[in-house]
Amino acid sequence: MVGSLVFVFIFLFSLTSYLSLRRGKREPQRRAKLPPGSMGWPFIGETLQLYSQDPNVFFASKQKRYGEIFKTHILGCPCVMLASPEAAHFVLVTQSRLFKPTYPKSKERLIGPSALFYHQGDYHLRLRKLVKGSLSLNAIRNLVSHIETAADSALDSWDGGRVINTFQEMKKFSFEVGILAIVGHLKDHYKEELKKNYCILDKGYNSFPTNIPGTPYKKALLARKRLSQILSDIIRERKENGLVEKDLLGCLLNSKNEKGEALTDDKIADNIIGVLFAAQDTTASALTWIVKYLHDNPKLLEAVKAEQKAIHKLNEGGKQPLSWSQTRKMPVTTKVILESLRMASIISFTFREAVADVEYKGYLIPKGWKVMPLFRNIHHNPEFFPDPQKFDPSRFEVAPKPNTFTPFGSGVHSCPGNELAKLEMLVMTHHLVSKFRWEVIGSENGIQYGPFPIPQQGLPARFWKEFTSRKESRVPTHSRF
Incomplete structure (x- = not known):
């Protein structure tokens, strides 16, 4: 049940936003009508309906009705x-100039106002080119052995049969890889300080935005200041040493605009934290779902194991490192990853705001209204993916219809680090299935949001190296591999 404080917050937030909207509202043009649907109660709209049930059920029921x-x-x-591929493409690609990204100011304060995903226009294009270039296929191919080291270290820490929160452990792994790709090999004290303060920021990101001392949000703001200082020290040290690196930090430091102006340290910090934030939870969530879907599909797990153990054998039982070319030749595992991204739909929807009155298919989208392409609804539409609730990687033996599969978004604001994310998933899955067996604790199949969808309780599980013996757990378990 939603707590009373949450109801009060929702009411006050909704009332404030409603009154603000009313002050700047103008009459919509008469040439087009608003789309069908319900606006709910005064002030609070349908917020309570959305948060009192699975958001996917809420959106699916609306689509079915309207x-x-x-x-x-x-x-x-x-x-x-918007729950059609054509409409999502209209907003995110063909007419993206009419729809700007929109985020609460409380979130911007924690990430940084200069982070690329808060912007449009020349500044956004410049920063996106830098980020995308530093995380391109050519740039990340040299990271395979380093990602392997991080995966091995993570899995070794899970060994022994203790119950772990799979999602939280995957977050630690994706943080390590993110740091590696963004700022390279750091001194231990820098890495520990980044990790400690980023964790505080992460915990406060979705909390009630108040400046009262001791609250998670206030702690997050203070941690954000410390992160800026740490990054400033790293930047100063790199400049003093004259280091020219090809990681994201190096790309940002070496960039100059058409006037020959470099990015300020604050802008660099905002974008480093923004990319790290965008990369960590989404990749960790996807990896957690991969573990669950393999757990739930034993025959499929055996097929993935066979593929990865063949590579493991070619590498002399792990004595030789995994190569870039080998990660490009994992067809079964790749299809499992794609189907996991479709089923889980980590990015279920995205927010945009109309910057002018826009007409689409006879409907008016008024200036100032939020616009939400519903990726999950598209990914679970039986017209594009037959029997959409069934986990079936074979559906990706044929490429999906255009614009029906967008796990990393679409258009100029799509995820620039999608290739790094897929490489992380391939490397971690390789080491997981070729060296480990596991059992999931409990039998809950629900989804929780924080804000991205993850299995209930972060998927508690036990892991063992395959060549080690283990005693039977006293805790009831399910589906051992």
């Missing part, structure tokens, strides 16, 4: 929801 374009009112904002 079609692929419908309106609602959540978190104080009138919204138009």
